[in-house]
Amino acid sequence: MAMELRFTQARFCAFLLLLLFCCSLFPVPLALNEEVEALLSFKSSIEEDPGGSMASWNSTASDPCAWNGVTCQEGKVVAIALPRSHLLGSLPPSLSALAALRRINLRSNRLRGLLPPGLFSASSLQSLVLSGNSFSGAIPDEVGSLSSLQIFELSNNFLDGTIPASIAHCKRLRLLDLSRNNFSGALPAGFGTNLTALERLDLSYNRLNGSIPRDLGNLSSLIDTLDLSHNDFSGSIPASLGNLPERIYVDLAFNNLSGSIPQNGALVNRGPTAFIGNPNLCGEPLKNPCPASATSQSQFPYLPSDQSPVSSLDGRKSTSSLSKRSVIAIVIGDVLAIGLMAMLFFHCYRRTVSSKSELKTENSSSDSKDSKMCYCCGKDRSEVLAENVKQFDLIPLDKQVHFDLDDLLKGSAFVMGKSGIGIVYKVALDDGITMAVRRLGEGGSQRFKDFQTEVEAIGKVKHPNIVQLRAYYWSADEKLLIYDFISNGNLSNAIHGNPSDANFSPLPWSVRVKIMKGVAKGLAFLHEFSPKKYVHGDLKPSNILLGSEMEPYISDFGLGHLANMEIGATSIYSVGKANEKQQSPLSSISFSPIWSNTLFYQAPEALKSLRPSQKWDVYSYGVILLELISGRSPSAVMDTSDMDLVRWVQISIEEKKSLLNVIDPYLAQEPEREDDITAALKVALACAQFNPENRPSMRHIVDSLDKLAS
Numbered sequence: 001m002a003m004e005l006r007f008t009q010a011r012f013c014a015f016l017l018l019l020l021f022c023c024s025l026f027p028v029p030l031a032l033n034e035e036v037e038a039l040l041s042f043k044s045s046i047e048e049d050p051g052g053s054m055a056s057w058n059s060t061a062s063d064p065c066a067w068n069g070v071t072c073q074e075g076k077v078v079a080i081a082l083p084r085s086h087l088l089g090s091l092p093p094s095l096s097a098l099a100a101l102r103r104i105n106l107r108s109n110r111l112r113g114l115l116p117p118g119l120f121s122a123s124s125l126q127s128l129v130l131s132g133n134s135f136s137g138a139i140p141d142e143v144g145s146l147s148s149l150q151i152f153e154l155s156n157n158f159l160d161g162t163i164p165a166s167i168a169h170c171k172r173l174r175l176l177d178l179s180r181n182n183f184s185g186a187l188p189a190g191f192g193t194n195l196t197a198l199e200r201l202d203l204s205y206n207r208l209n210g211s212i213p214r215d216l217g218n219l220s221s222l223i224d225t226l227d228l229s230h231n232d233f234s235g236s237i238p239a240s241l242g243n244l245p246e247r248i249y250v251d252l253a254f255n256n257l258s259g260s261i262p263q264n265g266a267l268v269n270r271g272p273t274a275f276i277g278n279p280n281l282c283g284e285p286l287k288n289p290c291p292a293s294a295t296s297q298s299q300f301p302y303l304p305s306d307q308s309p310v311s312s313l314d315g316r317k318s319t320s321s322l323s324k325r326s327v328i329a330i331v332i333g334d335v336l337a338i339g340l341m342a343m344l345f346f347h348c349y350r351r352t353v354s355s356k357s358e359l360k361t362e363n364s365s366s367d368s369k370d371s372k373m374c375y376c377c378g379k380d381r382s383e384v385l386a387e388n389v390k391q392f393d394l395i396p397l398d399k400q401v402h403f404d405l406d407d408l409l410k411g412s413a414f415v416m417g418k419s420g421i422g423i424v425y426k427v428a429l430d431d432g433i434t435m436a437v438r439r440l441g442e443g444g445s446q447r448f449k450d451f452q453t454e455v456e457a458i459g460k461v462k463h464p465n466i467v468q469l470r471a472y473y474w475s476a477d478e479k480l481l482i483y484d485f486i487s488n489g490n491l492s493n494a495i496h497g498n499p500s501d502a503n504f505s506p507l508p509w510s511v512r513v514k515i516m517k518g519v520a521k522g523l524a525f526l527h528e529f530s531p532k533k534y535v536h537g538d539l540k541p542s543n544i545l546l547g548s549e550m551e552p553y554i555s556d557f558g559l560g561h562l563a564n565m566e567i568g569a570t571s572i573y574s575v576g577k578a579n580e581k582q583q584s585p586l587s588s589i590s591f592s593p594i595w596s597n598t599l600f601y602q603a604p605e606a607l608k609s610l611r612p613s614q615k616w617d618v619y620s621y622g623v624i625l626l627e628l629i630s631g632r633s634p635s636a637v638m639d640t641s642d643m644d645l646v647r648w649v650q651i652s653i654e655e656k657k658s659l660l661n662v663i664d665p666y667l668a669q670e671p672e673r674e675d676d677i678t679a680a681l682k683v684a685l686a687c688a689q690f691n692p693e694n695r696p697s698m699r700h701i702v703d704s705l706d707k708l709a710s
Contacts, residue, residue, distance in 0.1 A: 035077050038097040039064050042080075046089035048110075053085035076100035083107040083129075084660065084671055091130075093118025100124055107153070108132035108660070108668040115159075117142045127151040131177065132665055135159055144169035155179040155202065156665055163187060163208075168194040179204040179227065186210030192218045202227040204251065211235035212252075217243040229253040229277075230497075236260075237281075242267045253277045260290045273635050394471045394482065395452075397459035401471045401482075403429055408437070408482070426485060435470070436486070438559075440479040448474055455481070458558040461530045465522030467545060467555040486553050491515065491624070492541035494550075496633055506666040509673045511550050512628045516680065517705050518552040519544055523621060524698035526557060527614045534558065537612040539620040540601045541627060600634035600644065604690055615692035621701070622646070622687025629681055631664030646688040649681075676708045 036059070043057045056067045065072035071079035077098045087109040093116035095101065101122050112134040120142035127150060135157040143149075144166025152170070155177045162185035163178065173195050183206040192215030195201075199221055209232040217240030219226065226241075226248060233255040241250060242265030250266060254277030261267065261275060261283040272285045282290035394405050411427040416436070425437045451474050459469045473480040489498065494515075497504040507515075526534045536557045543556040603619035606612070623634060626645050634645040643651070652662050660668055663677055683704050689695050696704075 035098055036064055038094045039067070039070070039077070039080075041092050041094040045092045046087050048086070048088035050086050053082050053087065071103075073100070079103040079105075081105040082109070084668060085109055086671060087111060091116060091119065091135075095119055096121045098122060102148075103127040105129045106133065108665070110134060112136070115140060120146055122146075123148070125149055129153040131155040131157070132668055133157055137161070139164050139167070141166045143167055146170055147172070149173060150197075151175045153177045154181065157181055159183065161185075163191075163203075165189065167191075171195065172197055174199045174221075176200070177202040178206065181206055183208055187213050189213075190215070192216040195219065197221050199223045200225050203231065204228065205230045207232055209233060212238055212241070212257075214238040214240045217241050219244060222248045225249050225251070227251040228255070231255050233257060237262055237267070239264060239267075241265075250274055257281050261286065273633070394473050394480075396471045397456065397469060403431070403433070405473060407431075408435075408480075411435075413437070434485040434487075436467075436483045438481045438483070440481065451479070454558070457531055461526070461534070461557070463522055463525045465518040465552055465554060466525065466557065467553045483555070486545035486555070487548055488546040488550065490542050491544040491546060491552065491628075494546055495541060495627060495631060506631065506664065507550075507628075509667055509670050509677065513676070513680070513705070513708050514550060515544070515546070515552045516625060516628060517702070517708075519554060519621065519624070520698060520702045520705055522552070522554045523617055524702050526554075527617070527698050535612045535614055536617050536620075539617055539624070541624055544624070603692065605692055613692070614698070615695050618687050618695045618698060618701070619689075619692070621698070622684045622695075625680060625684035625687065629663055629667070629677060629684060631666065646685075650685065653685075673709075679708060680705070 039057060040059060043054050046054060049055070053068055057064070064070050064077060065075070069080055069082040069085075070077055071081070078100050079102060080095075081103065083105050084107065087106070089111060090113040091106075091111055095104070096118045099122075102124050103126060105127070107129050108131070110133065111130070114137040115130075115135055117140040120140055123145065125146050126148050128146075129151065131153045132155070135154070136159060138161030139154070139159065141164045143152075143164060147170065149170045150172050152173060153175065156179070158181065159178075160182040163183055165188035167173075167176075168188055168190045171194055174197055176195070176198060177200070179202045183203070186209060187203075192213055196218055198219050201219065201222065202225055204227045208228075212228065212233050212235070216226070217238060220243070222245055226244065229251040230253070233252070234257065236259035237252065237257055239262040242262055244250065244266040246266045248266065251274050253273060253275060257275075257278040258280035259282070261281060263284065272287075275281055275286055282288045394401070394403075394408065407429055408427060411429040413425045413427045416424045416426050423439050425439065426434065427437050428434050455469070455472045459472075462468060467486060468484045469481060470484065471482040473482075488494075494507055523536065523539070526536060534557060536554065538556060538559075539554070543554070545553040545555050547553060601620040601623045603616045606616060623645060626632075626649055627634065630645070630649065632645060632648075649662055659674065659678065659681075662681070667673065667677060683701060686694075686696055687701065
């Protein structure tokens, strides 16, 4: 009996030892009780979970390491990642109970309410990503206690107040993105001095004010972006920003900055997009020159002083006067020049009189006003006759034009834009009709018949997605094109916003699809069904106009031909009309401003081809699609990295990055559109193929886009 008792005790002791051993190896169920409670508290704060992302979070499953979106290490919860899960609710402070929590990623959900201060007591937190939600209120001062924080993303929320000074205590921060909120006030003191580990800083689209701190020049670890654009910063640009690494993209656009742009270090050779929207900034690379400062006499010693130039210090006359021989030579040269000019004037006078008499004989019904031109330049009589044609009224191109030149000149005119090929006016006529008038300016070597032929061909192009040319005016001194006025601005402003529009909101996907389809149909019509099967040659968002219902209109088509007529060049904008002697587009940049803003949308072969082709337009259209999908400007991508927008998207896909890294963050809020967005992205990349032979026709593009839901 005693022996059995000892055996039973031995078995019990062995069981206890085994139990203690198991507990030491697998402490998870006991240790996770508090963590389970914290996670279930988070789940209870979620009102809607349409995708069932938290379905596995329940009290019966006591091991949260198996729950969706939860990651554990050594039996501790270290990460919660539920991005784009359509969660509606709030964020509880109980997450601070997760002592080992390092990463939170709740990007692009529908979380709202205040940021709980308790959340910022999770001392191990290294990454907090809450962008693309609806959080409001201020950032708690407790953020300064997150000494291990490296990634802090709160972009695209409704947060306000000032940026807390305590954030400067987060000295390990590598990425700080507070863009697209309502933060105001000045940047806290020591911001640039303490956060020297920052690799990316984005504070754009807020209401931050005050001056730009000089210590931002200490952010020597930046490798990506310093974006302070679309705020209310004032004062001058600190020269210390030139100390930043030259490889980063500095964006100071659309603030209230003033003074000259420092030309040192990282601020040199920046494009104008980094500084636009600051009316009081001056100097390179902007076209607004700085006012010349008063220059001292010592800077220009060759200029005369206020004293007499012929007096020396002792009052005697200077000995630097010209010699007699030099004076005689100058006089003889002047006499010969005057004689030569007189002979030339007499020759021109005789030819002018002769030409006028011929004109009166052959065309007695012509206008009695003589042309103010000299006929001694070797032109034949047919050219003289053609150039003497003068137009004194509008020439309508359809029956809807019920106004004349006088009505147009009496209307209220406002400058809408200016480019290398003329000024565009918005003209409101007395009868309430509004037209857009493009003034091509003075001069030009083309004859009236050439101009008339080209303009009337453009006027015959009629399509719901192409701006209609209604009338024109021609004279030797003035050329006007009168179009329908399109009321809703251009696509570039619709994608990226206009500094004068305080209520800017990104385009929803349905509107973007509408624009994609409309532009494709208009371009396909130009290529396939227009009288000359035109090539646009300069397609870009700024010349895609939007109507009151956001319907797109292609504008500026055919202007390239007229611009080249102005400079005496052969047309390069209609298929089959290129001249073998024509200059390449690259060489035309220097004298044809139509190319100056087109480089980001030009096909790769544009640098070596003699003429544009329909495949050029397809490539440009592909870049516009990528801009619509990504929300990124091609110029901004080029300034940020060493690649264009097309290559940037291609590399992102080759590296198998998430679609979220490519598309506009606002589109992430429409997850049900993911398939359509992916399909449109494939069309865009097909259009932007390097080899033009691999690009689809616009007709096939229209067919592909028709499959997308509007």
